[in-house]
Amino acid sequence: MPDAANLYLFIAAALLLLIVPGPNMAIVTSHALAHGWRAGLAAALGITLADVLMTLAVSAGLGALVMSWTPAFDLLRWGGACYLLWLAWQALKTAPAEGEAQATQASLRKVFAQATLNSLLNPKALLFFMVFLPQFVSPSGANITLQLMFLGVLLALIALVFHALLACGAGHFHGRLSAGRLSKRLGSYGFAAVMTALAARLLLLGRPA
Known part of the structure; x- marks a missing residue:
């Protein structure tokens, strides 16, 4: 476990990073607005699983190994962008014409899987974990791998x-909003717009220096 000073600094930095709008915030918000709080929570849980998996990858040195392969960054970037565009297309195809847009139990599992996969296909997320976590490790403390985890x-x-x-x-x-006729389609259209914007963001990313 890191020393107290590094731990407090880490928590403060994490909170500051979370309140800055980013892809994860957009994914959770768009799912919740489109399908309700349960879908937003499912997306949040999916992002959490991806965060834990990336932590394990960084702690085991797999993150650096993946990024050491030159095409890896671009493969993840293009794969993630294509996946996001596919999600946007699916949202437009299934935009509800009438009735409640509340997610079903089956679709909650789908939201969870989508959020997990989306985070794992974002190369910037893996790079973030590789750069951010080691800053708060105490060199003189316990096992470095355990501290990272x-x-x-x-x-x-x-x-x-x-x-x-x-x-x-x-x-x-x-x-x-769900009581309004217009809002029955608004959630799906808004979700599609967010996914398209995130795909464009991925496509415009440059290689890490």
Whole structure:
């Protein structure tokens, strides 16, 4: 476990990073607005699983191994962008014409899987874990690998609480909007727009220096 000074600094930095709008915030919010707070929470849980998996990859040195292969960054970037565009297309195809847009139990599993895969296909997320976590490791402390795992899991838990609160807040607006006829399609269109914007963001990313 890192020393107290590094731990407090890590928590403060994590909270500051979370309140800055980013891809994860957009994914949770768009799912909650389109399908309700349960879908937003499912997306938050999917992001948490991806965070834990990336923490394990970084702790085991797999992150650096993947990024050492020159085409890996571009493969992840293009794969992630194509996946996001596919999600946008699916949202437009299935935009509800009438009735409640609340997610079913089966679709909640789909949202969870989509959020997990989307995070794992974002090369910037893996790079973030590779750069951010080691800054708060105490060189004179316990095993470095265990410190990295502890910090990564702690970050994932903090993010889960934040995204869960965000999902509940956005889900409240979904409940208020769902009574309107126009809003029955608004959620799906908004989700498609967010996925397209995130795909464009991935495509415009440059290689890491």
